[in-house]
Amino acid sequence: MNRKLLGLAVLGGWLALPSAHAQFGGGPSELSMIKLNNDMYVISNVAVPGLVTALVTNEGVVLVDDKFEVDHDNIIKLLRTVTNQPVKYVINTHYHGDHSGGNAKMQAMNAIVVASDNARARMVAVNQPGQPNVTAAGPISLYIGGKTVEIHPVGPAHTNGDVVVLFPDYRVLASGDIFANGPGTSAQLVDYAGGGSAKAWPKAVEQALELDFDTVVPGHGLVSKRADLQAYHARTMRFSATLTELGLQKKSRADFEAVVRNEFDWEDFHVQAALDGLIKEFQ
Numbered sequence: 001m002n003r004k005l006l007g008l009a010v011l012g013g014w015l016a017l018p019s020a021h022a023q024f025g026g027g028p029s030e031l032s033m034i035k036l037n038n039d040m041y042v043i044s045n046v047a048v049p050g051l052v053t054a055l056v057t058n059e060g061v062v063l064v065d066d067k068f069e070v071d072h073d074n075i076i077k078l079l080r081t082v083t084n085q086p087v088k089y090v091i092n093t094h095y096h097g098d099h100s101g102g103n104a105k106m107q108a109m110n111a112i113v114v115a116s117d118n119a120r121a122r123m124v125a126v127n128q129p130g131q132p133n134v135t136a137a138g139p140i141s142l143y144i145g146g147k148t149v150e151i152h153p154v155g156p157a158h159t160n161g162d163v164v165v166l167f168p169d170y171r172v173l174a175s176g177d178i179f180a181n182g183p184g185t186s187a188q189l190v191d192y193a194g195g196g197s198a199k200a201w202p203k204a205v206e207q208a209l210e211l212d213f214d215t216v217v218p219g220h221g222l223v224s225k226r227a228d229l230q231a232y233h234a235r236t237m238r239f240s241a242t243l244t245e246l247g248l249q250k251k252s253r254a255d256f257e258a259v260v261r262n263e264f265d266w267e268d269f270h271v272q273a274a275l276d277g278l279i280k281e282f283q
């Protein structure tokens with residue numbers, strides 16, 4: 001995965017523009033589907049790698065995230081290769097367009113979109129289509145086809161509306177963008193306009209780690225293990241501690257920039273999107 005493409009994808013998500021796809025040639029992403037267990041699948045793609053997690057039950061399908069609007073038809077096509085059940089629920093891990101851009105099309109198929117209070121508020125504020133039908137400030141559960149799906153608000157971290165989704169029957173967690181793992185995904189992107197926080201980020205990962213699971217589907221990258229999330233937690237701690245130290249030493253903008261670039265894999269798009277917010281948070 002090309003890092004620049006990924007960064008653009010993430011920024012595109014921030015801007016919540018379906019047209020962000022224009023940056024990738026305008027067409028839908030090429031999608032593939034990975035089987036996690038007897039009932040669960042992960043839909044991933046080469047160009048804009050926000051992952052979709054699917055639970056198939058005999059009372060309908062639950063999706064975590066639904067990519068950009070332009071990817072909708074291909075998501076449905078892939079699901080149809082394993083089930084004829086309708087999509088009953090779509091859970092948005094946060095408001096970014098690469099995770100929630102398909103909402104309106106899913107709602108048109110009678111799916112109910114669920115997100116945190118804060119994620120919906122942000123979608124309303126930026127006039128994003130497909131606003132969630134159901135929201136919660138605390139944990140809520142869905143019961144479908146004899147299975148349980150737990151939605152746990154965490155953070156602020158990537159945004160102030162992040163949730164993680166636990167499938168306790170399968171010991172699987174869909175983490176959204178509080179965790180990314182894989183080539184080109186290691187920079188920790190904080191959406192300050194969306195209420196994100198690098199300082200609070202480790203706490204959000206700790207909240208996720210309090211849950212009982214073995215497998216983690218990150219917001220971007222590769223299907224991972226609990227140990228990968230633990231390692232990522234250490235990285236978020238190091239990020240926060242390093243920036244706190246720079247703030248205490250009253251370091252310059254150039255110093256902050258050098259550290260995030262050299263030690264934390266930030267590139268131009270991360271710097272443009274989040275360096276000012278980061279400095280404000282730690283100075």
Ligand SMILES: [Zn+2]
Nearest residue numbers: 013096158177
């Ligand atoms: Zn995001």
